[in-house]
Amino acid sequence: MTKKLFYDNIYQKEFTANIASVKEIDGKFHIELNQTAFYPEGGGQPCDKGTIEGLEVSYVYEKNNKIYHIIDREPPKLHLLKCAINWERRFDHMQQHLGQHILSACFHKLFDAKTVGFHLGNEFVTIDITLNNISPVQIEKVEYFANQVVFNNLHVKQLYPTASKLSELPLRKPPKVKENIRIIEIDQFDFSPCCGTHSSHTGEVGVIKIRKWEKIRGNIRIEFVCGNRALKDFYWKNDTINKISKLLSVKDIDALSGVERIFSQYNSQKKEIRKLKEQLLDYEASTFYQSAYIVNNIKIINNIFDNRNFEDIRNLAAKIVSKPDVIVLFGLKNEKAQMILSCSKEIDINMTKVFKEVCPIINGRGGGNAHTAQGGGDQTSKLEEALKTAQDIIIHQYLV
Numbered sequence: 001m002t003k004k005l006f007y008d009n010i011y012q013k014e015f016t017a018n019i020a021s022v023k024e025i026d027g028k029f030h031i032e033l034n035q036t037a038f039y040p041e042g043g044g045q046p047c048d049k050g051t052i053e054g055l056e057v058s059y060v061y062e063k064n065n066k067i068y069h070i071i072d073r074e075p076p077k078l079h080l081l082k083c084a085i086n087w088e089r090r091f092d093h094m095q096q097h098l099g100q101h102i103l104s105a106c107f108h109k110l111f112d113a114k115t116v117g118f119h120l121g122n123e124f125v126t127i128d129i130t131l132n133n134i135s136p137v138q139i140e141k142v143e144y145f146a147n148q149v150v151f152n153n154l155h156v157k158q159l160y161p162t163a164s165k166l167s168e169l170p171l172r173k174p175p176k177v178k179e180n181i182r183i184i185e186i187d188q189f190d191f192s193p194c195c196g197t198h199s200s201h202t203g204e205v206g207v208i209k210i211r212k213w214e215k216i217r218g219n220i221r222i223e224f225v226c227g228n229r230a231l232k233d234f235y236w237k238n239d240t241i242n243k244i245s246k247l248l249s250v251k252d253i254d255a256l257s258g259v260e261r262i263f264s265q266y267n268s269q270k271k272e273i274r275k276l277k278e279q280l281l282d283y284e285a286s287t288f289y290q291s292a293y294i295v296n297n298i299k300i301i302n303n304i305f306d307n308r309n310f311e312d313i314r315n316l317a318a319k320i321v322s323k324p325d326v327i328v329l330f331g332l333k334n335e336k337a338q339m340i341l342s343c344s345k346e347i348d349i350n351m352t353k354v355f356k357e358v359c360p361i362i363n364g365r366g367g368g369n370a371h372t373a374q375g376g377g378d379q380t381s382k383l384e385e386a387l388k389t390a391q392d393i394i395i396h397q398y399l400v
C-alpha cells in the first residue's frame with residue numbers, strides 16, 4: 001500500500017521515496033513507490049506529472065491501493081529517490097476541482113440541481129447538472145454566489161467520519177466507496193465525498209467564470225474555468241474587445257453595438273449590390289439581344305467574357321433566353337475555359353447535343369438539358385473555336 005503524502009499535505013511539491021517494485025511493460029517502467037505526493041488519475045481529476053530522479057513521469061495510476069508512476073527509463077537506484085511534482089499543473093487541478101465543488105454546491109442550493117457529470121479537461125471544466133433549462137439571469141446568479149464563496153476564503157477540510165458520524169453529515173451526494181470514506185467539507189457550506197486534491201481555502205480558487213452552457217441529454221452542461229485559466233480566458237477576450245473597439249473607434253463597452261451596426265450596414269449593402277447587379281445584368285441582356293446576329297428570324301449571340309463570375313454569365317444567359325427566338329453561345333475565360341449554350345424554350349434544337357459535339361475542342365466535360373448545357377475544360381485558347389463550331393452546327397444543321 002503506497003502512503004499518500006498528498007492527503008497529509010496537499011502542498012507538498014518535493015519528497016524522497018524508495019522503490020517498492022518495478023514492472024517493465026511495453027518498454028515503459030511502472031514504478032511503485034513506498035510513498036508519493038503524485039496524485040493518481042481518479043475521481044474525475046487527471047494525474048500529476050513531474051520527475052523521479054530527474055526522469056519525466058508521464059502517467060500515474062492506482063491499482064489495488066498501490067500507486068504506479070510511469071517513466072521511460074529504468075530508475076538509477078532503488079532508495080532515496082528525489083521526486084518532484086509539476087506544481088503548476090497540480091495547483092491548476094486544485095483550483096479547478098475546488099471550483100467545481102463550489103459551483104456544484106451553488107447549483108444545488110439555489111436550484112436544487114444535482115451534478116451528474118464532471119470533466120476536468122486540458123482547457124475547460126464541465127459539469128452536467130439536472131436542470132431542463134437555465135436562463136442567463138440564473139447563470140449570473142449562480143456565478144455570483146459561487147464567487148462570494150471564493151471571496152469569503154472558507155476553510156476546506158478533509159474528514160474521515162465513522163459510519164454513525166457520516167449518517168449525520170448533510171452530504172450533497174452519496175459516497176461511491178464503502179470504506180475509508182473521505183469527505184471534503186467547505187466550512188459548513190458543502191459536504192461532498194471526494195478523493196481528489198483541493199486547495200485548503202476557497203480564496204485560492206481565485207475566480208470562477210462560466211463560459212457557456214448547452215443542453216445535453218436532458219441536462220445542462222456548464223463549461224467554466226477557475227483561477228489562472230479564468231485569467232488566461234480574460235487576457236484574450238480583453239485583447240479581442242480592445243482590438244475590435246480600436247477598429248471601430250468606439251469605447252470597449254460599445255464594441256458589440258458597433259459590430260451590430262456594421263453588420264446591419266453590411267446586410268443592407270449586400271441587398272443593394274444584389275439589386276444593382278440584377279439591373280446591370282438586365283441592361284447587359286437587352287444590349288446583347290438588340291445587337292444579335294440574325295439567321296432565319298433566330299437571334300444568335302456569341303460572346304466570350306474574361307474574368308467574370310460564371311454565376312453572373314449563367315444568369316445573363318438565362319435572362320436573354322427568357323425572350324423569344326434567341327440562342328446564346330457564351331464562353332468564359334478564367335484559369336479554365338467554360339461554356340454555356342442556351343436557347344429560348346420554343347426553339348427546337350437540343351443544346352446538350354450541340355454541346356457534346358464541341359466539348360472535346362476545349363478538352364471539356366459537362367451537360368444539361370434540351371435548352372441549356374454548360375461545362376468547362378482546360379484548353380482556354382480553343383474557346384473561340386469551340387463556340388464558332390457550335391454556331392456553325394446550329395446554323396447549317398438546324399437553321400438553313
Ligand SMILES: [Zn+2]
Nearest residue numbers: 097194195196
Ligand atoms: Zn473533489
